[in-house]
Amino acid sequence: MSDKTNAVAKAGGLAGVVVGNTSVCTVGKGGHGLHYRGYAVEELAEHACFEEVAYLLLNGELPNTDQLTDYRARIKARREVPGALKDILEQLPADSHPMDVMRTACSALGCIEPETAQNNQEKITDRLLGIFPSVLLYWHHFHTSGERIDTNTPEDSIAGHFLHLLHGKPASELQERACDASLTLYAEHGFNASTFASRVAVATLADFYSGITAAIGTLSGPLHGGANEQAMELIQRFNDPDDAEAGILKALDAKEKIMGFGHRVYKVCDPRSDVIKSWSKKLADSLGDDRLYRISERIEAVMMREKKLFPNLDFFSASAYHQMGIPTGMFTPIFVFSRTAGWAAHIVEQRADNKLIRPSAQYIGPEPRALTPIGQR
Numbered sequence: 001m002s003d004k005t006n007a008v009a010k011a012g013g014l015a016g017v018v019v020g021n022t023s024v025c026t027v028g029k030g031g032h033g034l035h036y037r038g039y040a041v042e043e044l045a046e047h048a049c050f051e052e053v054a055y056l057l058l059n060g061e062l063p064n065t066d067q068l069t070d071y072r073a074r075i076k077a078r079r080e081v082p083g084a085l086k087d088i089l090e091q092l093p094a095d096s097h098p099m100d101v102m103r104t105a106c107s108a109l110g111c112i113e114p115e116t117a118q119n120n121q122e123k124i125t126d127r128l129l130g131i132f133p134s135v136l137l138y139w140h141h142f143h144t145s146g147e148r149i150d151t152n153t154p155e156d157s158i159a160g161h162f163l164h165l166l167h168g169k170p171a172s173e174l175q176e177r178a179c180d181a182s183l184t185l186y187a188e189h190g191f192n193a194s195t196f197a198s199r200v201a202v203a204t205l206a207d208f209y210s211g212i213t214a215a216i217g218t219l220s221g222p223l224h225g226g227a228n229e230q231a232m233e234l235i236q237r238f239n240d241p242d243d244a245e246a247g248i249l250k251a252l253d254a255k256e257k258i259m260g261f262g263h264r265v266y267k268v269c270d271p272r273s274d275v276i277k278s279w280s281k282k283l284a285d286s287l288g289d290d291r292l293y294r295i296s297e298r299i300e301a302v303m304m305r306e307k308k309l310f311p312n313l314d315f316f317s318a319s320a321y322h323q324m325g326i327p328t329g330m331f332t333p334i335f336v337f338s339r340t341a342g343w344a345a346h347i348v349e350q351r352a353d354n355k356l357i358r359p360s361a362q363y364i365g366p367e368p369r370a371l372t373p374i375g376q377r
């Protein structure tokens with residue numbers, strides 16, 4: 001075994017290993033910084049809406065006004081849930097995890113509206129961006145109140161559409177903008193686990209839906225997308241900042257991982273965290289109740305002081321989403337609404353210059369040996 005192979009095996013988890021080329025984004029250059037197609041994510045979150053960002057990821061350039069209007073209209077026209085998928089959503093258990101619902105719905109849509117020369121990857125991407133919030137809220141309302149909701153809303157933005165379907169009325173401007181910014185922050189992140197899973201799937205020449213379904217399943221784990229839900233559960237354990245400080249010190253003493261902190265690639269900070277933190281503060285101020293925000297800030301301070309660990313995007317997303325009235329189980333599905341743009345951009349890129357992804361393993365099992373037939377063992 002070469003020294004290089006040895007180092008990879010020792011690091012585990014492919015940490016630091018370059019496994020392919022991409023022109024979609026750069027993550028963590030110099031320990032920090034995130035750029036989508038060359039644009040800093042902080043600037044995109046401040047000056048562009050999520051649909052502009054999705055267009056950028058998928059087309060390589062930002063849209064002009066006409067292109068954006070057209071793109072938003074295309075996505076908006078694809079919000080309707082087909083009857084066959086409604087039937088499936090109604091059959092799923094009421095206590096399913098919403099991520100399992102998303103994964104199942106994506107796979108089912110692949111049977112109902114399969115990928116073909118006409119229904120190509122561009123059309124399916126628009127469709128998934130349009131339909132995913134509708135799917136989640138159709139399932140949610142059916143199982144919580146028995147209502148079969150109309151999934152069309154007047155809002156042009158995916159954020160506004162989602163919040164309207166969730167609350168049954170238009171969101172405030174602040175909530176819609178905060179949710180829209182969070183979609184931008186979650187939209188893309190290089191060769192993270194779910195994106196890599198999607199590339200592995202389509203590299204076998206599997207269909208587009210297989211790539212997205214694999215990605216959704218991979219995203220659901222608490223070390224990846226599921227961390228925002230775990231962060232919320234953590235924050236809600238505490239009554240006030242002092243209580244939080246004591247609880248975190250105890251958890252660290254017990255060698256527990258604090259969800260929403262640390263990162264595989266960023267070494268200095270997660271550039272997305274301050275952006276979502278500022279939205280969390282604005283939402284707390286608008287509610288006139290900053291208890292969760294103050295608890296979160298104290299946890300941030302304790303983690304920096306004790307472990308030199310900084311919050312990743314998931315940590316302040318938790319309080320931001322909660323303050324928008326979003327149930328915790330929907331936090332990771334929102335990540336799906338957004339990351340679908342990044343996954344799709346990577347699938348398109350993988351297919352454009354495809355090679356089967358099939359790494360080797362370092363074998364650590366028994367040496368070749370003779371088989372003793374079953375009756376003689």
Ligand code: COA
Nearest residue numbers: 222223224227256257258259260261262263264312313314
């Ligand atoms: N809480 C407490 N300690 C943490 C930690 C956290 N959130 N994240 C990392 N550490 C510690 C580990 O315990 C380990 O300490 P040790 O060397 O004393 O054993 C060290 O930092 C390295 O952590 P490790 O898990 O090996 O790093 P990684 O690169 O494999 O992991 C994450 C990166 C993101 C998986 C990891 O930081 C983590 O589990 N964070 C919590 C989950 C999360 O927020 N995920 C969302 C990522 S965007």
